[in-house]
Amino acid sequence: MGEEILKVKDLSVNFYIEDRVIPAVDGVSFSLQKGETLGLVGESGCGKSVTALSIIGLLQTPPARIVKGEIIFRGENLLDKSYEEMRRIRGKDISMIFQEPMTSLNPVFTIGRQISEVIMQHQNVSKKEALDRTIEMLKLVRIPLPENVVRQYPHQLSGGMRQRVMIAIALACRPGLLIADEPTTALDVTVEAQILELINELKDKLNSSIIIISHDLAVVSEIADKVAVMYSGRIVEYADVHTIFNKPKHPYTRGLLEAVPDIDMNRQQRLKEIRGVVPRPDEIREGCRFKTRCDCAGEVCMDKEPPFYQVGKNLVRCWNYA
């Protein structure tokens, strides 16, 4: 299948807080083909956002530091790039949509200015041309009356509209890679459905690769082709979206899917729960990270970390498949 646009190899990110070292991301590897969508799923603190921020070079250092690994984008290692070089890549080749559209937009500039700024920054076009392109982008994300909206300020728009503007900004330069970090978490369900449909449609139109990050497996199932499930800083299972949902292998993935009530379930059937609490990333240093909450944990899980096993179409980090 097509060309490889992104390859993350053995990425490790540590946070240095006071005298503690917290391994937020620990040896994460994956690759992404052109036009492909990868879903990164996991609970809070599993390192999914940190992985995304490392790729786009927005990780705050300190406290964070990338201690190991490579991020190869179109054949070049992004970690070797200077600040200036990254600035030119960001917004043009790689862009990002965040969860909260209100805090990501500047309240004192008009929508038109914020979008055309991106276009002018990265492309050699006149102000007039940039404005035309802006209106075109707003049409693309289906904002009604774009000629009026370019003169409006973020507070005049609703949450869903703001997220559309964010998508317009992110896609203004037709990036090769779009990272969407919980793009619909702050939105209502009916609006969420609209935005997911829009992303799906634009994906086909612009042929961008997408990394979508979410805690909600269902959201990921709407748009992803491949899914990587993260737990405590590492990928524990990787497979195509169909396989993940129908034949999950890792006990954590299975648990996550079972923990959400199905639409035709009722109280008579008790929900399967994953016992215990999500560990802090620095809590478990040895063995499988999931051992404290796993029902199938054996002796070997306690002190040796499992490698990836190929089981059917899944890649699973679990000793049960050894």
Added chain:
Amino acid sequence: MSDRILEVKNLKKYFPVKTNLFGKGTEFVRAVDGIDFHIDHGEILGLVGESGSGKSTTGRTVIRLLDPTEGEIIFEGRNITNLKKKELRKVYERMQLVFQDPFASLNPRKKVGSAIEEVLFIHGMKDRAQRRERVRELFDMVGLRGEEEKYPHEFSGGQRQRVVIARALAVDPRLIICDEPVSALDVSIQAQIINLLTSLKDRLGLSYLFISHDLRVVRYMSDRVAVMYLGKIVEIAPADEIFKNPAHPYSKALLSVASIKGSGKGRKKIILKGEVPSPVNPPSGCRFRTRCEYATVYCGEAEPQLKCIGTGHYVGCHLY
């Protein structure tokens, strides 16, 4: 009548957004605009809707944290709409509230055990040893045996929610209003709290008003479900019925996008156009008409009333 623990009649809650010189409201957010429902003993009523639909305001008004603008709240056969603060204390021994954010609802400087002891003290349990015993029992009940001496920050989100539930149970209430009790929690923890709430209900014979935007959770928990849109209940029906045969166009759309486990691609979904209009100036007639694909001229003129279309199934739409 006597099997109803709560009955709400024509409840309205308006918040002033503009006031005149004398501090009197001239323009209002009609957060809740005339709703009726009831909850039977031992029943769980789910209340769903998007943000701004008025579901949280309903919860807070029912428990009198907010004073209703109009309407009646009848709890255990007694009209509590106009009770004074002091009289309400007695009501709070029978009705309690669990909020979404378990960190914001616990005092960070107090050990969780003594926070609950305080509740018991206020409600008249003056004997210290007795209070201690009761706190131990409560912590046992919510699965936090022996953790009374900790501070809130020492707990994870799910455990904190357990503490909040223990506190709500301290006075032995009959009705608990759960306002998005699992929304702030991780998926793997949500199931634990949901299971806890259901087993407590069975064990103690509680009733819940279960407010949530998560349809899957509401479906799982509830006996009956009420769907709210812009301050109105547009449909109310037994949970099985409403999820199988939603009648109102809004419920249909809402339930069709409710993410179902498994690959979502290719599933037929109804994508609504536009967004929820402002509750300050809701559309005339049917409030949903601006986004409804079946809307006719008539929908703009008359406000639909709830009509019975099946056993316990009521819908507010001119199509029926």
